Structure formats: C-alpha cells, structure tokens
Amino acid sequence: MRLFPKKNPPDTPQVQTCAASRGIIPPLFAADNPAAARFYRELRDHVPIIDAAIMKLIRLLGSFTVVCNDDRAQRMMDDFVRRVPVGAAGTGLYGFICAYFDQLLTYGTAVGEMVCDDEGCVKALYHAPVSAVELGVGENPLDLKIGIRGAGLVKEAKHPERILLTLLNPAPGTVHGTSILQGLPFVSEILMKIFDCVGQNFERAGNVRFAVTYNPPAGASTFNSRQRVKEIADEWSRAMRDKKHVCDFVSVGDVSIRAIGADSQILDCDVPVRHILEQIVSKLSVPPFLLGLSWSSTERMSTQQADILTSELEYYRSLLTPVIEKIARSYLYAQGVDPAVSVEWSNISLQDETELAEARLNNARAAQLEQSMEVNE
Numbered sequence: 001m002r003l004f005p006k007k008n009p010p011d012t013p014q015v016q017t018c019a020a021s022r023g024i025i026p027p028l029f030a031a032d033n034p035a036a037a038r039f040y041r042e043l044r045d046h047v048p049i050i051d052a053a054i055m056k057l058i059r060l061l062g063s064f065t066v067v068c069n070d071d072r073a074q075r076m077m078d079d080f081v082r083r084v085p086v087g088a089a090g091t092g093l094y095g096f097i098c099a100y101f102d103q104l105l106t107y108g109t110a111v112g113e114m115v116c117d118d119e120g121c122v123k124a125l126y127h128a129p130v131s132a133v134e135l136g137v138g139e140n141p142l143d144l145k146i147g148i149r150g151a152g153l154v155k156e157a158k159h160p161e162r163i164l165l166t167l168l169n170p171a172p173g174t175v176h177g178t179s180i181l182q183g184l185p186f187v188s189e190i191l192m193k194i195f196d197c198v199g200q201n202f203e204r205a206g207n208v209r210f211a212v213t214y215n216p217p218a219g220a221s222t223f224n225s226r227q228r229v230k231e232i233a234d235e236w237s238r239a240m241r242d243k244k245h246v247c248d249f250v251s252v253g254d255v256s257i258r259a260i261g262a263d264s265q266i267l268d269c270d271v272p273v274r275h276i277l278e279q280i281v282s283k284l285s286v287p288p289f290l291l292g293l294s295w296s297s298t299e300r301m302s303t304q305q306a307d308i309l310t311s312e313l314e315y316y317r318s319l320l321t322p323v324i325e326k327i328a329r330s331y332l333y334a335q336g337v338d339p340a341v342s343v344e345w346s347n348i349s350l351q352d353e354t355e356l357a358e359a360r361l362n363n364a365r366a367a368q369l370e371q372s373m374e375v376n377e
Helices: 034-046 048-060 071-083 093-107 184-206 222-241 270-284 303-335 353-376
Strands: 064-068 109-116 122-127 133-137 144-150 153-156 163-167 209-215 254-260 341-345
Touching (some): 034 093, 122 303, 303 341
Antiparallel strands (some): 064 341, 109 122, 133 144, 144 153
16 A cells, blocks of 8 residues: 555556657558558559459448437438438448448558538548558557648647548557558569560560562562562551551562461460469459459359358458447437447358259248148147
C-alpha cells in the first residue's frame, strides 16, 4: 500500500511493449513510400490476372442486409442503404463497400469518410485516397491519430470519428495494413520479362519475312538488271503494304520467293508462365478455373478449394462488418431512433447450380417422405 499515492493517475492504461519513443508518430505506409501504392495499382494494370482475381473476390463477397430493432428504423435504414450518395456518381452502401474492399485488398489499408451536415447526419460517403491520409499514434500507442495531407502539410482531422479505416493484417506495433499483392512484384516482374522476350522472338521469327531473288538472263546488261531489280522491289513492297486488297505480284524472268525463318520456333515458355501464374493465383486464394485457367485437374471446384475460399471470404466479411455497423449507427443516431443494428450477410455458395438443384430435389423428396410417414402413423 502506497502512503503517498500519485496525485494525477493516468486516465488510460499505458502500453509497456511499445518500442517507439513517446511522441513519435510512425507514418502511414503510403506516405512513407508514395511509389508503393502507385506500384500496386500499376501491377494490377500490367498483369490482368491479378486484377481479375481481385474483382472475383469482390463479386464472391456477397451482399448484406442491415437489420434494425424496430420497423420505423428498418424503413429508414433500407432507404439509406439504397439511396446514400457515394462520391460524385455512385449510389448505395453496397457500392461503397465494394470499392472500399477493393482498396483494402490492393493497398492493405482502406480509408473512407462519412460526409455529415452541421447536425451530424450522414449525407454521403466518400472514398479517400490512401495517400491523402497519414496515420500515427500519440504518446499512448492505443491512441490513433488521423492526419489529412495537403499542400505539403499534415493537419489533424477535425472529426476523426467520421473517418472509416480498416487495416488488413497489420504488422505488430504498426498502423498500416499489408497488401494482398505483397510478394507478387518479384514473380510478376519475371512474368513480364517472359512476355517481353516472347514479343521480341515473335518480331524476329514469328513475323514472316520474304526473300525475293531475281536471276537476270545471260547476256543482260548491268543497267537493265539494276532497273529490273528496282521495279521488282517497288512492286513487291506495294503488294505487301496494301492492307485492304489482296495484290498479286507479277514478274517476268527467273524470280524466286521464299520465307525467311519459316522453320524457326518462337520461345516455348508455357511451363515457366504456368508456374508463375500458379504462384499468383495461390497467393490470391482464387481457384484457377474461376479465372479461366485450364491447368486444373478438374473443371469443378473441389471441396477443399471451396472451404479455403469460404474461410477467406468470411475473414474479409469480419473486417467490413464493423465499417457497415458504424455507418448505420451514425445515421440512425442522428435521426433520433434506436441505433442498435446488426449486419446479416448472404450465404456463401460456391457449388454448381446442378448440385444446388439436386440438393433441393433431395430435400423435397425427404420432406414428402416424412409427411407420408406421419400420415400413415
């Protein structure tokens, strides 16, 4: 027991395992390395399979419903979810969450804002670029500080409670997420080098070139031979340049035409390309056949693949649910109604439509059999 306790005990618990010096604010990932976020965006643009995999994850995420405690609040919430403006041209909470999820996967950090009026009522939702926000901690590592970057300065947000923030797999002691594309730049760079090499080999051997040889008759003068060669070259070039019509090349004398490099083979790179694509797809946890890739041993998703993808989608839903609840509660609170809400997601179904139809048929037959047995009893 202390005889002389401290006069001003701290209001919040202090973190003992924080290695950073007090008062130092670790910068956000994108602010610390502005080129990294741009590089992830370019990676999606240059490797279409990466962009396709992320878009497929967004589509497989499914829809959701915000459930309220009373009918009046439910009607207001349904109208808000359907009509809330998103950015300059979007509408609907689902569209906002899809774009928010896209940003989360690409950069590892998703930032949004609830745009409110003077009374605090949510009027719109806005997607904030990651580079426009700087995150950090104060003297207590549990205190998150949100700064707005602009004109070379960082100003603390006036209403941080209106900022929506989600981090994907943040490293311990940091305030920035991890992009799902982390680790892919290396293999993607190799893939782009292979594609570039294929292009160069096609330019050399794949694009057919012709050798036109003219053998002048015996006794022909040198001047006449040169003149004839020039005429043949001009006519051949004209025939090859005409893209609209098929032109016949007519010549008099001993003229032979053969293709150069017709027996050459372009670089065979199917094996390394497939290996790299397998690494990319496994990193993104998307089954190959969903992306149109045919190396899979079966065209249908196996039970193991379905379980892995379902667990991934459930994890992403757990990250997005607090964001949806925060938006819904803020809207209902400003309207003066009960702000208690819950988010119900649609069932994740990755089975074939044929299997679903057979399952419904079997269930109907079972129900019919049970009903007939009850009647007989």
